[in-house]
Amino acid sequence: MSATAISSVTGRRVWNSRARPTVEVEVALAGGARGRAIAPAGASRGSGEAVDLRDGGEAFGGYGVERAVTAANGEIAAALEGLDARDQEGADRRLVALDGTADKSRLGGNATVAASMAVAHAAAAAQGLPLWRHLADDAEPVMPLPEIQIFGGGAHAARRVDVQDFMVIAVGASEYAEALDWTAEVYRAARAIMTERGLLAGTADEGGHWPAFDGNEQALETLVEAIERAGLEPGGQVGISLDVAASEFGADGRYRLARDGRTLDTDGMCDLLGGWIERFPIVSVEDPLAEDDFDGLAAFTRAFGARVQVMGDDALVSDAARVRQAAEAGACNAVLLKPNQAGTLTECRAALEAARAAGYGAVVSARSGETEDVTVVHLALGWGVEQLKVGSIAHGERTAKWNEGLRIAEALPSGGRLPPRAAFPWGTRCG
Ligand code: 2PG
Ligand code: MG
Numbered sequence: 082m083s084a085t086a087i088s089s090v091t092g093r094r095v096w097n098s099r100a101r102p103t104v105e106v107e108v109a110l111a112g113g114a115r116g117r118a119i120a121p122a123g124a125s126r127g128s129g130e131a132v133d134l135r136d137g138g139e140a141f142g143g144y145g146v147e148r149a150v151t152a153a154n155g156e157i158a159a160a161l162e163g164l165d166a167r168d169q170e171g172a173d174r175r176l177v178a179l180d181g182t183a184d185k186s187r188l189g190g191n192a193t194v195a196a197s198m199a200v201a202h203a204a205a206a207a208q209g210l211p212l213w214r215h216l217a218d219d220a221e222p223v224m225p226l227p228e229i230q231i232f233g234g235g236a237h238a239a240r241r242v243d244v245q246d247f248m249v250i251a252v253g254a255s256e257y258a259e260a261l262d263w264t265a266e267v268y269r270a271a272r273a274i275m276t277e278r279g280l281l282a283g284t285a286d287e288g289g290h291w292p293a294f295d296g297n298e299q300a301l302e303t304l305v306e307a308i309e310r311a312g313l314e315p316g317g318q319v320g321i322s323l324d325v326a327a328s329e330f331g332a333d334g335r336y337r338l339a340r341d342g343r344t345l346d347t348d349g350m351c352d353l354l355g356g357w358i359e360r361f362p363i364v365s366v367e368d369p370l371a372e373d374d375f376d377g378l379a380a381f382t383r384a385f386g387a388r389v390q391v392m393g394d395d396a397l398v399s400d401a402a403r404v405r406q407a408a409e410a411g412a413c414n415a416v417l418l419k420p421n422q423a424g425t426l427t428e429c430r431a432a433l434e435a436a437r438a439a440g441y442g443a444v445v446s447a448r449s450g451e452t453e454d455v456t457v458v459h460l461a462l463g464w465g466v467e468q469l470k471v472g473s474i475a476h477g478e479r480t481a482k483w484n485e486g487l488r489i490a491e492a493l494p495s496g497g498r499l500p501p502r503a504a505f506p507w508g509t510r511c512g
Pocket of ligand 1: 122124125126236245246287324326394417446447448449450
C-alpha cells in the first residue's frame with residue numbers, strides 16, 4: 082500500500098457557530114499522515130444546493146447529524162479506503178456515485194463535503210505541504226481581496242433589514258493585511274456611530290453588527306459615514322458590497338421589502354438597486370434578484386454589470402451547469418464558490434472552471450454557520466481565486482480564516498500583495 086493510500090475515514094459530530102451539530106471527517110493515510118475538515122452550513126440557501134442530512138426530531142431543533150456521521154463512518158469510509166488521497170477527482174467521483182442522488186440527500190452534503198475536504202488535507206499533509214500549495218499548479222498565487230461584513234441583516238439577523246450582508250471591499254489596499262486593518266477600523270467606527278445613536282442591537286450570525294435601522298438606505302448611509310469616520314475614502318479606498326440575498330424575500334417576480342414597507346416587481350428591484358448604485362459607492366452586488374428570476378438577473382447585469390460585480394450565489398449554487406446557463410443568458414458576471422453547495426471539491430472546482438471559461442469573476446466563500454475550519458482560505462489561494470468572503474472581522478470562526486491568510490501571506494514570494502486593481506475593473510469606478 083502506498084504511503085498516500087487512505088487507510089481510515091472517521092466521522093464525528095462537532096459544533097458550529099450557531100450551536101448546531103455539524104460533521105467533521107478525519108482521513109488517515111497508510112504512511113501516517115492525517116487530514117480533517119468540518120462541514121459549514123448556510124441559512125440562506127439556494128434551492129439547488131447539496132442538501133445536508135439532518136436527523137429531524139426534537140433534539141437540537143432537528144439539526145442533529147447522527148445519520149450523516151454514520152454515513153461517514155460506514156459507507157463513505159468503505160468507499161474511500163484504499164484510494165490514493167492525491168487523486169481528489171477519483172475520491173470525489175466515488176462520493177458522487179455512492180450517494181447516487183442529484184442533491185447529495187442520501188449520504189448528506191455535510192458528510193460528502195467534509196470527506197472531500199479531509200482527503201485534500203490528508204494528501205497535503207502526506208507531502209508536507211500546506212493545502213494551498215498542494216492544490217496550486219505551478220503559478221505563484223497572490224492573496225485574495227477580502228470582502229468583509231459590517232452589518233448583518235436578512236436571514237442572519239431576524240430580517241432586521243431586508244438586505245442580508247452589508248460588506249466592504251478595500252479596493253484601494255495593496256496588501257492583504259492593509260485590507261484587514263482598514264476594515265477593522267470601519268467595523269469599529271460603525272459600532273461607535275451605532276452606539277451613539279442607539280442603533281446597535283447586538284451581533285449578527287457572521288459577526289457583523291446587528292442593526293436597529295429603519296430601512297436599507299439607513300444602513301448604506303451609516304456605512305459610508307463609518308468609512309469616512311475611519312479616515313478612509315468611500316469608493317476610492319473602501320467600496321461597499323451588498324449580498325441582497327433576494328431569494329429570501331422574493332419569488333415569481335415579486336419582492337416584498339418588509340423594512341421599506343413595499344412590494345416591488347423585477348423592474349422595481351432593478352430601479353431600486355440602480356438608485357443605490359448611483360448614490361452610494363457600491364462595487365459589488367450579490368443575488369440582486371431571486372434564484373428563479375434569471376431574466377431579471379440578466380436585465381440587471383445588462384444595466385449595471387459594467388459598473389459593479391454582479392455575483393450569483395443562490396442562482397448558481399457553485400454548479401458548473403448553472404454557471405454555463407447563466408453565461409448563455411448573460412445573467413451575473415461573477416460566481417460565489419461554496420464547496421458545500423456542490424458537495425465535493427471537484428464539483429465546486431468545475432464551477433470555477435466554467436466561470437473562467439465564461440470570463441466571469443469568482444469569490445470563494447464561507448457560510449453563515451461556520452467553525453474553526455480554514456479550508457476555504459486555502460482553496461482561494463490554491464485555485465487562484467482573487468477574492469474571499471468569510472463574514473465579518475469578529476468571532477473566532479471568522480478570524481480563524483482571516484488570520485490563516487496572514488500566515489499564508491508570510492510564505493508567499495509576493496508576500497501579502499493583493500492582485501492589481503486592474504483585476505477588479507468594478508473596483509475602480511469610484512476611485
Ligand atoms: C451567503 C452566505 C454568506 P449563508 O448568502 O452568501 O453570507 O450566507 O451561508 O447563510 O447562505
Ligand atoms: Mg449569498
